[in-house]
Amino acid sequence: MAAHSAVLSMSKIINPFWGGRLGNTVKVFGTTLTSHRNKTLLTPPPAKYGGRHTVTLIPGDGIGPELLNHVREVFRFSCVPVDFEVVNVNSALETDDDMNNAITAIRRNGIALKGNIETKHTMAPSVKSRNNLLRTSLDLYANVMHCQSLPGVQTRHKNIDIMIIRENTEGEYSSLEHESVSGVVESLKIITRNNSLRIADYAFKLAREKGRRRVTAVHKANIMKLGDGLFLQCCREVASGYPDITFDSMIVDNTTMQLVSKPHQFDVMVMPNLYGNVVSNVCAGLVGGPGLVPGANYGNAYAVFETATRNTGKSIAGKNIANPTAMLLASCMMLDHLKLYDHATMIRHAVLKTMNETRLHTADIGGQGTTSEVVQTIMRIIQSGGQLTTEL
Amino acid sequence: IWYGHFLLPYLLNQILFSIALPQFLQLSLIQTVTLIPGDGIGPEISTAVMKIFEAAEAPIQWEERNVTAIQGPGGKWMIPPDAKESMDRNKIGLKGPLKTPIAAGHPSMNLLLRKTFDLYANVRPCVSIEGYKTPYSDVNLVTIRENTEGEYSGIEHVIVDGVVQSIKLITEQASQRIADYAFEYARNNQRASVTAVHKANIMRMSDGLFLRKCREAAEKHKDVKFTEMYLDTVCLNMVQDPTQFDVLVMPNLYGDILSDLCAGLIGGLGVTPSGNIGANGVAIFESVHGTAPDIAGKDMANPTALLLSAVMMLRHMGLHGHAKKIEAACFDTIRDEKVRTKDLGGNSKCSEFTEAICQRVRDMQ
DSSP states (O other): OHHHHHHHHHHHHHHHHHTTHHHHHHHHHHHHHHHHHHTTSOOOOOOEETTEEEEEEEOOSTTHHHHHHHHHHHHHHTTOSEEEEEOOOOTTOSSSHHHHHHHHHHHHHSEEEEOOOOOOTTSOTTSOOHHHHHHHHTTOOEEEEEEEOOTTSOOSSOSOEEEEEEEOSSBGGGOOEEEEETTEEEEEEEEEHHHHHHHHHHHHHHHHHTTOOEEEEEEOTTTSTTHHHHHHHHHHHHHHTOTTSEEEEEEHHHHHHHHHHOGGGOOEEEEOHHHHHHHHHHHHHHHTOTTSOEEEEEOSSOEEEEETTOOOOGGGTTTTOSOOHHHHHHHHHHHHHTTOHHHHHHHHHHHHHHHHTSOOOBGGGTOOBOHHHHHHHHHHHHHHHSOOGGGO | OTHHHHHHHHHHHIIIIIIISOHHHHHHSOEEEEEEOOSTTHHHHHHHHHHHHHHTTOSEEEEEOOOOOEEOGGGOEEOOHHHHHHHHHHOEEEEOOOOOOSSSSSOOHHHHHHHHHTEEEEEEEEEOOTTSOOSOOSOEEEEEEEOSSEEEEEEEEEEETTEEEEEEEEEHHHHHHHHHHHHHHHHHTTOOEEEEEEOTTTSHHHHHHHHHHHHHHHHHOTTSEEEEEEHHHHHHHHHHOGGGOOEEEEOHHHHHHHHHHHHHHHTOGGGOEEEEEEGGGOEEEEEOSOOOTTTTTTTOOOOHHHHHHHHHHHHHHTOHHHHHHHHHHHHHHHHHOSSOOGGGTOOOOHHHHHHHHHHHHHHHO
């Protein structure tokens, strides 16, 4: 709290000179520092009316809408007690109204399932990435991705099982940029103690929960001594509280090199935002591609589920060749979060069975199947495995 | 125009060594190159490279220099003046691994060299080595990384206790320089396309500026194809199918990560060449691996990285014939599997490996 007032008072002093430039900085620090307070308030559970959950659905762009339609189809078929509140976001508009509606809907419902919203970088730089806006407004500080090799998919490395926990709100994605002199642009990378401790704590808690033995922090503290140095220090502090879990650190360029040659040495990895982007995409590529890995963004009060690599898939939109696996597995993660474990297991089992045994692969993993074929097969497996309503 | 300094000696080299002069005259025009052996295994591998060059009868004369930092007037750290003078005179340098000092009070040696000679482009060609099997075959790409600014500007502040700000600097001038260099390189080395790697969806202004400069450079070089791709998409596609990439140009941090990723694809830093291009025609070629103090002096080191960097240097100087010979000898020796150093999976000594390559080179004459 002292830090909060210090920042605000500092901004009051500096503001007259630097105008609005520091305003954004204070806003960022404001959210990260006040989130401290919210922890003590009671966070409401996800929306549930009459035994049915309501989940916000943001179709997004590219392959998002079609994949989410398939998810709805599968849910309807499997009698999952989830109703979707669809909120459309038009990425072509410059105003943030659509996005604010979506954020309000997520606050109302507590959970969301989303496709990726395109960021057209032909628009002015003041139009920020909508996905990023969502993550920071809802303070979804942890992005969790579990990369597992699926037995039915041909990859160069077998039996990979890595959990990646990525700080999701600050770091290089603070969107604080300015052009101080014409032709010289500065972009600020912010690392705070609070957020670093928070994400490290999350990582170790998750590692303990899942019975993992090792947590590796990925950083570049030899170059960014203060920023990544702070992150590393926070990780070490948290690690000392978990003596049963081994902690080590690795520099990001060495990490990527090791990932492509010896990926089995990694167990759980925790890192700031940008390195998380790189490492998660490398790992997704190692296990078979963007169509196979689901991702989740967790905050203290909200959770948003999506594909791990957050691709819009513009080039394959509307062609019925997208891989529905990632989105369906993400929806299973959502069902787990809603404590609908039976439904989650049923759908997950059907998806993995389709992937591993029936070999109905889509183009991205080297097959010739269509999305609808895959979804039909999944539904058929659910039908053959589950209870028939006539039997109830 | 700045690139006049660089283009003129290059053209001169081309005319003198490859086009106009017959073989015997070529051999008598010996060029001097500054050699920085480095620390740890540096001296051994430098000796190996010198031996191989001698066997290949390359017209290179070596001038050895030491670059341990000294404190100049005013307390500013700098490289020894004789090293600087040698580099400025010869323009071409070959460097072994340098020890990064911990708490020595001065910045890393590589950083110092970079600042002294304004080495703005780091070029790393990654080609799969036929004899050394990795899960990725047919890799043939080049990463060109901006080396002076970006995320590594070293500008950091503690704003309040517990909040650190690191500044990523992107300037128009540096972006233009690296973009122009990338297209020149593509043109000179017969590469078909250049891909700009960025994250302009998140870092709108900074990477946006970088991208704009790349697009402008693309307009000036219409014979080379230009594409742009997000950093995460590049990483994703790189580990699935590296053959789709040709020349990649990017700012500092992404370049650091991607160039090491590509090095990992072909077998690690022990077999990857690297070159740093500076202003005023200066070019320093180096091996990017560490000093390996645990095997220093034991004749166990692998000189491949330094050798391939030296080959890159020969190509830069226009001595394509010698470059091809030495490279072929090196690859043949590795493919042969009889004489390989420990890190490549064999049991031979560094001197044996070197001798095998020398023998092959002599046989090729």
